[in-house]
Amino acid sequence: MKVEFYGHVRQYHNIKSEIDKNIQTVLKSGQYVMGPMLKQFEAELAAYHRAKFAVGLGNGTDAIWLALMALGIGPGDEVITHPNTFFATAEAIWIAGATAVFVDCCPDSKCVCPEKIEGAITPKTKAIIPVHLYGQCADMVAIRKIADHHQLKLIEDNAQAIGAHGPKFKIGQLSDAATTSFIIQKNLGTFGDSGALVTNNADIDAKVRKLRNHGSNARNVHSFGFNSRLDDLHAGILSAKLKHIDEYNDARRKWAARYTKGLKGCKTIDLPVELKGYRHVFHLYVVEVKKPEWRDQLVDFLVKNGVDAKTHYSIAIHKQAGYPWGKQARIVGSVANAEANAACCVSLPMFPELKAEEVDYVVAKVKEWDKQFAAQAPVGKGPAQAGKCCCTCK
């Protein structure tokens, strides 16, 4: 059997008529950039988040640095995040000209550790960017308190968790802005690139709207800006898919539960942890091997057996060759949890259109691999989940 990592072609076939209808509407409208379909999708996206504003953008990276720019954050300012996220989180800080400050993640959630943030704040700190990694929210209540106490801006990098929430908060509710990516493989993904920013702040909305369009919101009238617009064809595809996002996330949760039930007895891996009261939307289902040398062995074994396994993200940002490329960066304290996450992560296929027999096949193959190494497995949690954490995720 072959089990793919992504299912967007299946998804297209399942709702083809809805997607095709919107594409036809755009094509026939003659308005392909900043047209009515973009307006409609922005209204739908804002409503989905129960937020006042949503701005469609070229991609999720631009959404982060445009948010920073709209907040006046740039050279000389420090922005705190964690190093076991997708590279773009830090890249956006650097594009804005600011200093990326890396602190550790929590060993359970893999999201930034609030208490480590507290320890990294200096007079230069201007913002925090928590990432809702793998589809589970960071502890926004704790992070909001820190931001309030130190008067910091808060941008949620929500590229991976649309539709997730915490026990007492929704995405976008506790921050200045939440940014997202709609690249193909995301929980809400189009057939190409695009992104968005969601906010309740009219000033951020107005500034980003101008910045994305050459500093213009009236014909021939410009200030300095860029070209980072979500075009109407992609807006149409996203509008069709947004109507299904909750059902897609429910399906991801169902497959995650099936993986977890099937893999529970494995001795060589730790399974993903859903924090109490959180809705994890499993952008990725990431197991962590209990010995780093097993990571690539497990991936190779699965790939050889037809299962397209991957790693997210096997090189932490500060371990990339050439880091920090002449940019400003600082690591505060130990980032051992983030490094162990990188060393041990293996992502299993995860998309709403998976079939039960595919999930069961993946489970069977992981168990087959586990059996070979079970006798060598350390007792208790492996390095990625055994790490210390001083905050609420434990």
Ligand SMILES: Cc1ncc(COP(=O)(O)O)c(C=O)c1O
């Ligand atoms: C956590 C995170 N942040 C930012 C991005 C950047 O989004 P994009 O690729 O649309 O620029 C991505 C995804 O690619 C991501 O996963």
